[in-house]
Amino acid sequence: MTTTAGSAPHERLTALAERGMAMGEVRGAPAADPVNLPMIRHWTTAMGDANPVYTDEAYAAASVHGQIVAPPAMAQVWTMPGLGPREDTTTPIDEVLRALDEGGFTGVVATNCEQTYHRYVRLGERLVPATRLSGFAGPKNTALGTGYFITWLVTWYAGQEPVAEMMFRVLKFRPREEKAAPEERPAYPLRPAINRDTAFFWEGVRVGELRIQRCGDCGELRHPPGPICPSCRSANRAYAVASGLGEVYSFVVHHSPPVPGLRPPFVVAVVRLAEGVRMVGNVVDCPPERVRVGMPVRVDHREMDDELTLPMWVPREP
Amino acid sequence: MYSISGRTAIAGIGATEFSKESGRTELQLAAEAVLAALDDAGLTPSDVDGLVTFTQDANQEIAVARETGIGDLSFFSRVEYGGGAACGTILQAALAVATGIASTVVCYRAFNERSGRRFGQPNAGLGGEPSSLGVEMSWHVPFGLLTPAAWVAMFARRYMHAYGATSEDYGRVAVAMRRHAATNPAAWFYQRPITLEEHQASRWIVEPLHLLDCCQESDGAVALVVTSTERARDLRRSPAVVTAAAQGSGAGQMMMTSFYRDDMTGLPEMGVVARGLWEMSGMSPKDLQTAILYDHFTPFVLSQLEELGFCARGEAKDFIAGGGIEIDGHLPVNPHGGQLGEAYIHGMNGIAEAVRQVRGTSVNQVPAVRNVLVTAGTGVPTSGLILSRD
Ligand SMILES: [Zn+2]
Numbered sequence: 001m002t003t004t005a006g007s008a009p010h011e012r013l014t015a016l017a018e019r020g021m022a023m024g025e026v027r028g029a030p031a032a033d034p035v036n037l038p039m040i041r042h043w044t045t046a047m048g049d050a051n052p053v054y055t056d057e058a059y060a061a062a063s064v065h066g067q068i069v070a071p072p073a074m075a076q077v078w079t080m081p082g083l084g085p086r087e088d089t090t091t092p093i094d095e096v097l098r099a100l101d102e103g104g105f106t107g108v109v110a111t112n113c114e115q116t117y118h119r120y121v122r123l124g125e126r127l128v129p130a131t132r133l134s135g136f137a138g139p140k141n142t143a144l145g146t147g148y149f150i151t152w153l154v155t156w157y158a159g160q161e162p163v164a165e166m167m168f169r170v171l172k173f174r175p176r177e178e179k180a181a182p183e184e185r186p187a188y189p190l191r192p193a194i195n196r197d198t199a200f201f202w203e204g205v206r207v208g209e210l211r212i213q214r215c216g217d218c219g220e221l222r223h224p225p226g227p228i229c230p231s232c233r234s235a236n237r238a239y240a241v242a243s244g245l246g247e248v249y250s251f252v253v254h255h256s257p258p259v260p261g262l263r264p265p266f267v268v269a270v271v272r273l274a275e276g277v278r279m280v281g282n283v284v285d286c287p288p289e290r291v292r293v294g295m296p297v298r299v300d301h302r303e304m305d306d307e308l309t310l311p312m313w314v315p316r317e318p
Numbered sequence: 319m320y321s322i323s324g325r326t327a328i329a330g331i332g333a334t335e336f337s338k339e340s341g342r343t344e345l346q347l348a349a350e351a352v353l354a355a356l357d358d359a360g361l362t363p364s365d366v367d368g369l370v371t372f373t374q375d376a377n378q379e380i381a382v383a384r385e386t387g388i389g390d391l392s393f394f395s396r397v398e399y400g401g402g403a404a405c406g407t408i409l410q411a412a413l414a415v416a417t418g419i420a421s422t423v424v425c426y427r428a429f430n431e432r433s434g435r436r437f438g439q440p441n442a443g444l445g446g447e448p449s450s451l452g453v454e455m456s457w458h459v460p461f462g463l464l465t466p467a468a469w470v471a472m473f474a475r476r477y478m479h480a481y482g483a484t485s486e487d488y489g490r491v492a493v494a495m496r497r498h499a500a501t502n503p504a505a506w507f508y509q510r511p512i513t514l515e516e517h518q519a520s521r522w523i524v525e526p527l528h529l530l531d532c533c534q535e536s537d538g539a540v541a542l543v544v545t546s547t548e549r550a551r552d553l554r555r556s557p558a559v560v561t562a563a564a565q566g567s568g569a570g571q572m573m574m575t576s577f578y579r580d581d582m583t584g585l586p587e588m589g590v591v592a593r594g595l596w597e598m599s600g601m602s603p604k605d606l607q608t609a610i611l612y613d614h615f616t617p618f619v620l621s622q623l624e625e626l627g628f629c630a631r632g633e634a635k636d637f638i639a640g641g642g643i644e645i646d647g648h649l650p651v652n653p654h655g656g657q658l659g660e661a662y663i664h665g666m667n668g669i670a671e672a673v674r675q676v677r678g679t680s681v682n683q684v685p686a687v688r689n690v691l692v693t694a695g696t697g698v699p700t701s702g703l704i705l706s707r708d
Contacts, residue, residue: 189442190464192456193449224457224578250476250582252468253525259440262462265522270472270577278578282461288525293479310460 009103010139013148016099017136020092025132025155028091031078034126035070043074069120075156075164078121079129091131093152100172105147109185112151112169118162125158135169142306144185147173188304189260197227200239205309210242210299212277223277244299246271246313249278253288261304267291271313285314323598326412327550327557328705330359330543331670336506336661339433340537348377348428349385351539355424356386359543360554366543368393368423370410372403372664377428393420397565399573400437401612401695402587404665405703409563411544421545427666428539436535440464451573458575467532467615469574470697471524474617476582478526481632483620485526489517490638491616492530492658498645499655502681506534507659531616533657540666542673551708558676561601561689561706564594567699574697583632585618588625588693591702596627599704601689603627606704608675608684609649610668610692613656618696619643626691645682653682665694672705 033039037055044054049071052059060068070078121127135151151169155162194202204211213225216236220229228235251269258264267283269291283291284300297313304310332354334340334347356363366388369379379394393414397403404427411423431437445452445459458464463472477483496512499505512530520529550557568586570579580586596602603626611622620634628649629637637643643651654660654671661667672690674680692703 188460190445190460190462191442192445192460193452194456195448195453198453198456224454250472250479250577252463252471252475253522254462254465254468255522255524257439257465259462259464260442265525266462268458268461268463268468268472270476270582280458280461280463280575280577293475304460308460 013096013099013103014136016096017133017150020096020133021136023092023133025130026090026092028079028129028131030126030128033078034124035078035121037068037123039077040068040070040074043077044071047071065120065122068123070122072117072120072164073115075115075117075121075127076154076166078127079156091152092133093131093150096133096136096150097172100148104174105172107144107147107171107173107175109144109171109173110168111149111171112167114167116165118164121158121163127156127158127163130155130157134167142171142173143303144171144306145173145176147171185305187306188308190262191308198225200237201225202309204239204241205301205311208301210244210301210311211239212242212273212275214238214240221275221277223279240275242299243274245316246273246279246297246299248283248291248293248295248297248313250293251283251291253291269297269313271297279311281310282312283314284312290315321598322412322416322563323561324559325416325547326544327547327559327708328408328542328669328673329545329550329553329555329557330355330357330361331540331673332356332358333504333540333663333667333670334428334538336504336536336538336663336667337432338506338535338537340430344428344430344434344539345377345381345385347430347537347539348375348382348426348541351428351541352382352386352424352426355541355543358555359545361422361543363387364389365422366424367391368411368414368420370395370397370407370423370425372396372400372407372427373398374400374403374664375427375429377426382426393423397701399695399699401614401664402698402700404612404669404694405563405692405701406565406694407666408542408544408560408669408703409565409701412560412563415544415546421549423544424541425544425666426539426541427664429664430537431662432535432537434537438465438467438532438535454572454575463575465524466574467527468524470615470617471527472577473582473621473697474526474615477617477621480581480583481635483632483635485518485528486514487620487635487638488526488531488616489514489528491613491619491643492517494638494643495613495652495656495658498653498682499659502655502660504681505655505660506536507655527615527617533614533662536661536663538661538663538667540663540670542666542669547708556677557708558673558705559708560703562595562598562704563701564591564598565699565701566590566594571699576697583621585621585625585696585700587698587700588622588696588702591693591700592626595691595702595704599689601704603649606649606689606691607687608653608690609651610672610690611651611656612665612668612693612696612700613652613658614662614695616658619651622693622696623649626693645684650684653680653684668692669703672703676705676707
């Protein structure tokens with residue numbers, strides 16, 4: 001079964017989301033406990049936050065706060081339901097999430113979380129959360145599978161005064177059939193800066209094309225690309241689609257220090273393309289000790305996350 | 319043609335201790351080094367009317383001036399491209415003094431590069447900057463090619479392929495630098511020489527570079543006082559005359575990642591510097607008694623020997639294996655132990671050593687020094703100096 005815009009399941013989801021949004025902000029059950037020192041102490045110890053204004057009465061009294069305050073980042077902690085039986089409170093997002101589960105969108109991955117703090121909360125204050133469904137978008141094809149992005153806002157109140165807010169966004173997706181267990185795929189941390197001079201390249205790799213800038217006037221191939229042809233000064237830019245064949249011109253095997261998003265040892269090579277230009281990329285599907293200068297490779301486009309595809313290189317000979 | 323050759327001199331040098339944790343702010347380090355350099359020259363802060371540093375330095379000239387009691391400034395300037403700026407600061411100061419824009423200029427570099435921000439650590443944000451550098455880095459960062467060691471290793475591998483150099487050839491540079499540092503009490507690795515076996519056994523950082531191919535990370539500061547040669551003659555120390563100063567960037571230049579030009583086995587930007595130095599000084603390699611070559615990573619010491627004309631392409635490994643860079647060798651390189659042995663102060667500690675060699679006061683003094691060549695950061699747009707006895 002597929003869900004496309006205009007199909008019946010999609011319309012039902014959209015209608016539920018619209019209803020949820022129309023509910024506006026809905027208050028939930030108050031925190032089980034007021035803001036209290038034992039929980040602050042547990043949390044600050046676990047987080048390694050030694051600021052005495054959170055735990056030392058005398059220090060806090062002499063601070064600008066005049067008394068002990070809770071770390072702002074604890075906002076969500078105060079009203080988080082425990083593991084026990086849950087008091088039945090409804091929020092505007094419940095029905096949409098349930099309908100998505102029933103529709104086969106059982107995978108979930110948090111994509112955004114932004115918190116805003118209005119003021120410090122003090123011992124004894126009992127916070128009340130309020131939830132507002134603010135966004136619903138989809139169906140969208142992602143690397144994890146087809147899914148919907150749902151965004152909601154939680155505001156925590158002390159009495160009538162909002163003290164903290166959180167924007168939270170999840171992707172509810174239909175896990176791909178071929179995957180036994182849906183793996184959460186976090187955003188790949190090593191991202192390129194892309195501007196109007198380079199976008200054609202990154203758009204190309206997303207659709208499986210390795211594009212080399214070609215001057216629209218003199219025809220010169222150039223990588224990395226740029227706005228003005230250094231040979232003829234033309235700003236008339238085109239591109240050629242490379243054959244995807246090349247050979248290792250030089251390479252390194254990275255061991256240390258750790259690099260976010262990659263597991264060492266990994267190989268990075270300067271590849272000389274059949275078209276003549278050079279390009280940097282990882283050599284994959286090959287043990288590092290087998291990589292050689294001059295080794296024939298061909299391009300293989302790898303999806304790193306929902307938005308980024310990178311051209312990588314695999315050996316041409318087994 | 320007008321030339322600045324010989325018109326200016328380094329009259330004072332100053333430094334903090336070199337450590338792994340200075341325990342004080344970078345501004346304090348800068349101020350201490352500047353005051354030490356002025357004391358060395360026999361000058362006072364009120365004599366200073368110019369300050370020059372690296373664009374990467376976190377201490378603004380006005381902050382250093384405030385801390386040291388320097389009053390009015392008529393010249394302040396910064397030089398780009400990481401460690402490539404080192405000799406460029408002296409070039410800027412020399413230009414200002416030789417043209418009368420300033421009379422006494424202090425060049426400084428101060429950082430907590432070990433206890434603060436470490437350049438060797440990967441910065442995933444390098445590729446995210448919406449600047450020309452950010453876009454340039456974006457061709458490399460996504461593939462995990464984002465540390466200085468990795469960038470240099472890419473050139474080192476090609477050089478090995480082209481000339482048959484080996485990891486041992488790089489290791490001999492590290493062994494020589496540590497041998498020099500072992501007799502320099504100011505060096506972090508004082509009395510701690512290494513063997514080639516230890517180099518080979520040290521862990522991989524980025525193949526083909528071992529840990530001992532990489533310079534250390536240091537906290538510290540160095541300052542250098544530039545004034546006219548004429549004035550320097552009346553000061554406390556004998557002048558180290560700026561016979562030549564040059565900057566250089568090559569065609570197709572990038573920051574550490576010029577993989578897309580020529581054969582990746584040389585340092586064309588250092589070739590530009592070399593031509594500038596030889597032209598301004600009227601000298602050739604045989605006129606130098608010692609050289610301070612930027613050694614953040616061993617492989618580029620070989621390329622520099624070739625770019626500067628001390629040996630032919632691909633022959634640096636033989637020059638080094640034959641003892642050419644030892645204190646008693648054909649061209650003693652980095653008698654203080656370089657950045658591999660003494661400290662990594664972005665090349666500025668090397669200029670200070672060149673001044674000591676000219677004065678004849680180095681702990682590892684090379685006999686009969688008349689002219690010393692100094693280079694700055696490699697793999698980036700760079701700079702160089704020839705300093706001479708008056
Ligand atoms: Zn053109």
